[in-house]
Each structure stands twice: as structure tokens, then as C-alpha cells.
Amino acid sequence: MKLSRDGWGGLAVLAASLLLFWLTLGLKDNPLVPFGPGFYPRIVLGLTILLSLGLVFADLKGKKTESKPEKRNYALVALQFGVFGLYCGALPLLGFRVATVLYVAAASALLDPPRDARGWLRVAVLAVVTSLATYYIFERYLQVLMPRGRWTGF
Amino acid sequence: MFELLWQGIEGMMAAKYFVPLVVGTLAGIVGGALPGVTITMTIIVVLPFTFGLDPLQGLAAMTGVYVGGSAGGLVTAVLLGLPGTPSAIATTFDGHPMARRGEPGRAIWLGIWASFFGGMIGGLFLIGATGPLARIALEFGPWEFFSLFVFALSMVAGLVEGTLLKGLISGALGLVVTILGNDPVMGRERLTLGLDVLSGGIPFLPVLIGVFAFAQIMSEVERPGAASRMREGIDAAVKLTASHLKVLWEIVSRPVMLLWTSIIGVVIGVLPAIGGSAASVMAYDQAKKFSRHPERFGQGAPEGIIASEASNNANVGGSLVTIMAFGIPGDAVTAVMLGALTIHGIQSGPLFISQNPQLAYGMFAAYLIAQVVMVVLLAVLARWMLRVVTVPKSVLFPVVLVLCTVGAWALSNAMSGVWILFIFGIFGYAMVKFGFPLAPFILGVILGDQIEINLLRAVMTDSDPWLFLTRPISGGLLLASVLSFAAAIWQHQRAQRKTAAGGGGADF
Numbered sequence: 001m002k003l004s005r006d007g008w009g010g011l012a013v014l015a016a017s018l019l020l021f022w023l024t025l026g027l028k029d030n031p032l033v034p035f036g037p038g039f040y041p042r043i044v045l046g047l048t049i050l051l052s053l054g055l056v057f058a059d060l061k062g063k064k065t066e067s068k069p070e071k072r073n074y075a076l077v078a079l080q081f082g083v084f085g086l087y088c089g090a091l092p093l094l095g096f097r098v099a100t101v102l103y104v105a106a107a108s109a110l111l112d113p114p115r116d117a118r119g120w121l122r123v124a125v126l127a128v129v130t131s132l133a134t135y136y137i138f139e140r141y142l143q144v145l146m147p148r149g150r151w152t153g154f
Numbered sequence: 155m156f157e158l159l160w161q162g163i164e165g166m167m168a169a170k171y172f173v174p175l176v177v178g179t180l181a182g183i184v185g186g187a188l189p190g191v192t193i194t195m196t197i198i199v200v201l202p203f204t205f206g207l208d209p210l211q212g213l214a215a216m217t218g219v220y221v222g223g224s225a226g227g228l229v230t231a232v233l234l235g236l237p238g239t240p241s242a243i244a245t246t247f248d249g250h251p252m253a254r255r256g257e258p259g260r261a262i263w264l265g266i267w268a269s270f271f272g273g274m275i276g277g278l279f280l281i282g283a284t285g286p287l288a289r290i291a292l293e294f295g296p297w298e299f300f301s302l303f304v305f306a307l308s309m310v311a312g313l314v315e316g317t318l319l320k321g322l323i324s325g326a327l328g329l330v331v332t333i334l335g336n337d338p339v340m341g342r343e344r345l346t347l348g349l350d351v352l353s354g355g356i357p358f359l360p361v362l363i364g365v366f367a368f369a370q371i372m373s374e375v376e377r378p379g380a381a382s383r384m385r386e387g388i389d390a391a392v393k394l395t396a397s398h399l400k401v402l403w404e405i406v407s408r409p410v411m412l413l414w415t416s417i418i419g420v421v422i423g424v425l426p427a428i429g430g431s432a433a434s435v436m437a438y439d440q441a442k443k444f445s446r447h448p449e450r451f452g453q454g455a456p457e458g459i460i461a462s463e464a465s466n467n468a469n470v471g472g473s474l475v476t477i478m479a480f481g482i483p484g485d486a487v488t489a490v491m492l493g494a495l496t497i498h499g500i501q502s503g504p505l506f507i508s509q510n511p512q513l514a515y516g517m518f519a520a521y522l523i524a525q526v527v528m529v530v531l532l533a534v535l536a537r538w539m540l541r542v543v544t545v546p547k548s549v550l551f552p553v554v555l556v557l558c559t560v561g562a563w564a565l566s567n568a569m570s571g572v573w574i575l576f577i578f579g580i581f582g583y584a585m586v587k588f589g590f591p592l593a594p595f596i597l598g599v600i601l602g603d604q605i606e607i608n609l610l611r612a613v614m615t616d617s618d619p620w621l622f623l624t625r626p627i628s629g630g631l632l633l634a635s636v637l638s639f640a641a642a643i644w645q646h647q648r649a650q651r652k653t654a655a656g657g658g659g660a661d662f
Contacts, residue, residue: 006320009588013323020330020345027344034614037337037344040606044333048326055319072376080375081368081580084555088576091559092569104552111375112548130553134560142206144564 003059010055017048076110083107095149100131158511159281162519165512166214174204174211175520178218179527180535185219186226187238187539191550193223194486195370198363199554201490202561209498210513214520216491217474221273221524223487224467225532228265229539232459233258240431241466244438248451248458255454259396264456265463266532267398267405268412272464273525275416276423276471280478281518284507287479291504296611297622301631303601303608306482308635309425311594311642318642324590328598329605331356338603339610351570358599359493360562360574365596366486367558368579369586371551394536404456411441411457412464419465423472423484437465467525474521477502478514482601486593489600497565 003011021042029036087103094102105127114120138144148154165171178200185196197219204212227242232249245265252261294302311321334345335355346352405412415437422433441461442451451458473484481503483489495502500510507514562575585592612621623629 005588006317009320009590010323013327017330020333023345023347030340030342033340033610034617035610037340037342040609041333041345044326044329044602048323048330051319051323051326055323058317058319071378073378074376077372077376077583080372080551081583084579085576087559088569088572091563091572100556104556107552107555108548111551112546126549126552130556134556138202138206138560138564142203144202144205144560145567146560147563147569 003056007056007059010052010059014049014052014056017045017052021045021049079110080107083110091147091149093149093151095152095154096146097131097135097154098149098152099147100134101127103127104130155281155285158515159518162512162515162517163523165210165516166519166523171211171214171516171520172523174207174215175218175524176527176531178215179222179524180218180531181215182219182222182224183226183229183528183531183535184539184542186223186242187229187542188545188550189230189234189236189238191554192239192370193220193241194366194490195554196223197487197490198367198561199557201359201363201494202557202564204494205497205564209495209500210516210520212494212498213491213513213517216487216494217517217520218524218527220470220474220487220491221467221521222528222531224273224470225266225269225463225528226539227466228269228459228463229262229532229536232261232265241434241469242462243431244434244462245459247438247462248453248455249462251452252454252456252459257396257454259394260401260456261454261459262394262532262536263396263398263401264404264459266529266536267401268460268463269467270525270529271405271412272416272419273467273470273528274522275413275464276420276468277518277522277525278471279420279468280471280474280521284475284478284514284518287475288504288507291480294504294627295625296608296615297625297628298631300605300608300612301622301628301635302480303482303605305631305635305638307594307597307601307605309638310597318639318646320590321594321642324585324592325594325598327590328595328600329602331358331361331599332602332606338607351573356574356599357565357571359490359497359565360571361578361599362486362489362493362596363558363561364575364578365582365585365592367554369582369592371554372579372583373586374547375551405460408457408460411444412460414444415441415461415465416468419468420472420475422465423469423474424476425472425484431466433469434462434466437461471521474517478506478517479504481506481604483597486596489596492600 024038024041024045027036027038027041029038083103083106087099090099090102093099105123108123108126109120114123135146139146166175181200182193182196185191185199186193197216200215200219204215207215223239224241227238228245228249230236230238231242231245232253235246235250237243237246249261249265252258307325311318311325332355334347335352336343343353418437418440419433422436438451438458438461441457442448445451445455445457447455473488476482476484477488477492481492481501483492492502500506500513558575559572562571563569565571582592585595613619621628623632
């Protein structure tokens with residue numbers, strides 16, 4: 001009784017739906033309207049619970065095939081997510097301009113590591129141009145106020 | 155109607171609107187030509203630039219992206235055999251063989267002119283059908299709207315690739331996103347999980363941007379060598395000249411096929427979230443079935459290029475009808491357009507055309523003019539598109555994600571949008587890795603509030619739940635939902651039987 005990708009996916013959805021369903025039980029009804037704030041969420045979550053149970057059972061019952069896993073660079077994906085997460089955290093601290101220079105440089109260098117000084121120069125130019133061009137277009141011409149940094153002051 | 159349309163065309167020719175339209179069409183063509191960058195991603199990138207514009211300028215730019223993107227994919231499909239967008243897949247079947255045979259100019263121009271004619275046929279449908287369909291939708295009560303949204307969701311869940319159960323779960327997860335935050339009827343907080351960011355509910359645009367942008371970019375990043383430049387097979391000196399009269403004659407001398415494949419594109423565009431790729435493949439299949447020489451397909455048959463391109467451009471007109479008449483996005487691109495309308499305080503749906511005639515007819519005009527702009531831009535830039543595809547992903551992806559971040563930030567000038575983008579980016583990528591389709595999820599997120607509001611309105615107006623079934627339109631739509639499920643189950647079982655007969659195991 002080994003679960004495949006579908007089974008694990010179904011279990012994750014089931015667990016989240018059960019937790020949210022349990023939380024809806026704490027929602028208080030409003031005497032002014034016939035249905036409280038939990039009425040519709042319970043329908044949706046009930047449906048999600050049933051469907052995810054169906055997926056888990058179908059996975060347990062179904063015939064599984066072993067397919068040869070394709071070569072994938074998941075470490076690079078994790079790094080890209082990590083760098084983007086740091087960028088999100090840095091935006092209110094360093095401000096858009098500085099954080100964007102650092103993010104673009106890091107993300108680009110991770111995707112295609114520079115081999116020489118020229119490569120690093122290319123990464124630096126890309127990072128600075130992206131940051132400044134985006135900043136000026138949005139802030140000056142499209143009236144979008146970009147994040148300011150608490151640490152840097154700009 | 156014609157007076158308003160003419161006014162719209164006149165207005166759209168003013169520099170204020172014409173420039174965003176041309177820039178949008180150009181962005182669409184470039185995005186469409188880049189393998190690995192879809193029209194959805196292009197429109198997501200263009201979205202933040204429209205925040206500072208007036209609604210019609212923004213819609214003109216987005217319509218341009220949609221039209222340009224639908225045609226842009228054909229350049230790389232023909233010259234490199236790589237479809238720039240999924241909707242150009244069928245164009246590679248005959249476009250690339252024709253180009254390899256020494257007729258790249260003929261292949262490209264057959265595609266460009268077929269896109270133009272298909273787009274115009276889609277435009278006729280858009281202009282002619284939106285008003286009458288919106289008038290029908292005006293007769294709808296909450297029962298009908300509830301059933302219509304359920305039908306849209308069930309269709310998408312049933313028709314996407316993969317298993318029906320996963321499609322349904324994906325749609326249900328989209329609905330779950332809309333129950334977090336607040337109750338849309340009484341405005342009370344619910345299921346905020348103690349997080350301030352959830353107290354006002356989850357805005358759908360950062361969710362959409364995060365899910366689509368990250369799912370696509372990270373799926374490319376995980377492929378070894380994805381960041382490298384694409385240089386192989388590119389002949390920058392390729393000659394793209396052709397006799398336009400001859401090419402135009404090749405298209406218009408097949409009026410039935412042109413019309414039929416365009417109609418297929420329109421109809422598939424009207425149906426939510428099936429998309430241009432299905433339209434072009436289905437149209438290609440039809441053209442082959444009705445051809446006197448089906449054996450020539452796959453070897454550079456002009457009919458194959460015409461069918462694919464006419465269909466995927468007519469598809470745009472169909473998708474725009476759904477959003478303008480019913481407020482239901484036909485695909486991810488129109489979902490972003492719906493979001494842009496919401497940002498400007500405009501409600502799409504049956505009242506859209508009567509309450510905002512200038513905007514609606516301006517959009518029609520933008521659509522028609524974009525077809526001409528697309529032909530002109532492709533005539534000038536087709537060769538340059540080959541250079542564009544050599545832009546390395548290590549340059550493209552970080553820039554795209556910065557623009558996504560700006561889009562999420564600019565929605566409310568708050569970091570909450572950026573964090574939602576990031577969290578749903580991870581979620582979207584996880585969905586792809588677990589094999590859950592994204593389209594039903596997004597439709598669930600967009601329609602969730604409306605489904606809840608209309609369900610509660612219906613039950614508060616009359617507590618008899620049978621009205622959902624006994625009111626003819628509502629009952630018909632629910633029956634159509636059941637039929638769409640039944641068709642999906644039948645289709646999946648047939649596919650499983652075929653796989654079993656072929657000796658392979660079925661992957662539920």
C-alpha cells in the first residue's frame with residue numbers, strides 16, 4: 001500500500017481541508033441572516049475533503065507504473081526561491097533600488113554562473129540597469145511609489 | 155452600434171491610445187516568439203505598466219499583447235520548429251517543413267495573413283455577439299449566475315489535461331482561497347489563521363501572477379541547461395520575402411476552411427480555459443479531415459498553417475466575448491485583464507457594455523486595429539524575432555520576476571501583495587509538481603466570491619433549493635455541468651482503456 005505522488009498530494013489537501021473545516025466550527029452565526037459566515041466555507045471544504053479522499057483511495061487502488069525519473073535541477077529551483085524570499089524580506093529594509101540590484105545579480109549569477117570578469121560585469125550591468133530602469137519608469141512616469149528602505153532611507 | 159464602433163476606432167487612432175496599443179502588440183509578439191514565455195507571462199509583465207494609465211489605455215495595451223502574442227508564436231514555430239507559445243504548436247507541423255523546404259517567407263506570411271483573417275473573423279463575432287449575450291445575461295438572477303459559474307468551473311476542471319479528480323480538487327482549492335479572510339456578504343472576518351495579511355481576503359491578482367509566473371519560470375529553471383542561449387538552428391540571414399498576392403490567394407481561395415477553422419477558434423475561446431493550443435490542434439485536425447490531400451499534412455501543407463493560425467487568433471475574440479458578456483475569464487490572459495478592470499473600479503459582466511459603452515467599443519476598436527498593427531510589426535520585425543530568442547534565460551527570468559514583484563506591490567502599495575505573490579509562487583510550483591492543473595485553480599479564485607454571493611442571495615431570496623434546478627436556464631446550466639463531468643469521465647476511461655490495450659499502465 002505505497003502512495004504515489006497523487007496520494008501524497010491528496011493527503012496534503014485533505015489535512016489542510018480538515019484543519020480549515022474544524023476552524024469553521026468556531027465561526028459564530030449572525031441572527032440577522034439565515035446563514036452564517038461558516039455556511040459556504042463548510043460546503044467548499046466538505047467538497048474538498050471528499051475529493052481529496054477520492055484521490056487518496058484512487059491512488060491506493062490504482063495500478064502504479066514506475067517511470068524513469070527525468071534529470072531535474074531542483075537545487076537550483078530551491079536556490080531561486082530562497083533568493084526571491086530574501087528579496088521580499090529585503091525590499092522594506094533596503095528599498096527597491098538596492099534590493100533589486102542584489103536580487104537580479106544573485107538570481108542571474110545562480111542561473112548562469114559567470115566564468116570571468118566580463119561575465120561578472122555583464123551581471124552587474126544587468127542588475128543596475130534593471131533596477132534603475134524599473135524604478136524610473138514606474139516612479140517617474142507611472143506614478144507608482146516604489147518601496148523605500150528603512151535601513152538605507154531611499 | 156456602428157457609430158460607437160467608428161467613434162472607438164477614431165479614438166483609438168489618437169496617439170494617447172495608439173501608442174500603448176502598438177507597444178502592447180510589440181510586447182505580445184516578442185513574448186509570443188520567445189519559447190518558454192507564454193502570452194500569460196507577457197501580459198503579467200505588462201500589467202504593472204498599465205496601473206498609471208487610464209482604463210482604455212491599459213485595455214488597449216493588453217488587447218495588443220493578446221493579439222500580438224497569439225500571432226508571435228508562429229515565427230519561431232515556422233523558422234525553428236519551436237512553438238513560441240503553446241497555441242502555435244500546430245503551426246510547427248507544416249510551417250517548419252515548408253520553411254526547411256526553402257519557402258520560409260511563404261510559410262511565415264501564410265501564418266501572418268491567416269492570423270489576420272482569423273483575428274478579424276473573431277472580431278466580427280466579438281462585436282456582434284457580446285451585446286446580445288450580455289442582454290441574455292441581464293435576465294439572469296442569482297440562481298442562474300451561480301449555475302453559470304459552477305458550469306464554467308466544472309468545464310474547466312473536466313477538460314484540462316490530467317485526471318478529473320485533480321482538476322476538481324484544483325478548482326476546489328481555488329474556492330478555498332476565497333473563503334479565507336472575510337465573508338463577502340456581511341464583511342465579517344473568518345479563517346484568517348491569526349494573520350493580518352488575510353484580514354481583508356486574498357486579492358486574486360498577486361495569486362494569479364505568483365502561480366503562473368513561478369510555475370512557468372521554475373519549470374524552466376529545473377531543466378538542465380535551461381539558462382543557456384538558444385543559438386542552434388538559427389539562421390539570421392534567412393530570407394522572408396514572398397509574393398503577398400499569391401499568399402493571400404492561397405488563403406482566400408479556401409474560404410470554407412478559413413471560416414470553419416476560425417469558428418472552431420471562436421467557440422473554443424468562448425468556453426472557459428480551454429485555450430488557443432486546443433483550438434489550433436483541433437482546427438488542424440479538422441482541416442486535415444476535410445482536405446482532399448490529407449497525406450500532404452505534416453510535409454508543408456499550406457492548409458495546416460492557415461488552419462492553426464486562423465483558429466488561434468479567432469480564439470482571442472471568443473475569449474474576450476466571455477469576459478465582456480459574462481465576466482468569466484476565458485483563459486489566464488483574460489483573467490489578468492479582468493483584474494486590470496477591477497483595479498480601475500470597473501466591473502466586467504452583463505452590465506459592462508451598457509454602463510461603459512466607450513470602454514467596450516474602444517476595446518473592440520483596439521482589437522481590430524491590433525490585427526493591422528500585428529501584420530505591420532511582423533512584416534518589419536519577423537527577422538529580428540530570431541535574435542530575440544537568443545536572450546538568455548539568466549537575463550530574462552530575474553527581470554520578469556522583478557516586474558511581477560512591482561505588479562504585486564503596486565496593487566496596494568503594500569508588502570502583503572509581494573508576500574502573497576511569493577507564497578502562491580511556491581504553491582503554484584508545488585501544484586505543477588504534484589500534477590494539479592492550474593487553470594481550474596485560478597478560475598476558482600476568480601469566481602469563488604461570486605459563487606458564494608450568488609448562492610447566498612438566491613437562498614435568501616427564496617429558501618427553496620429546488621429553484622436551482624427548476625428555473626430553466628439555471629437547471630440547464632447545472633445539467634450541462636453534469637454532462638461535462640460525464641463526458642470527462644468517459645474520456646478519461648477511454649484513454650485508460652487505450653493505454654491498457656497498449657500494454658502500459660494507467661497513471662491515475
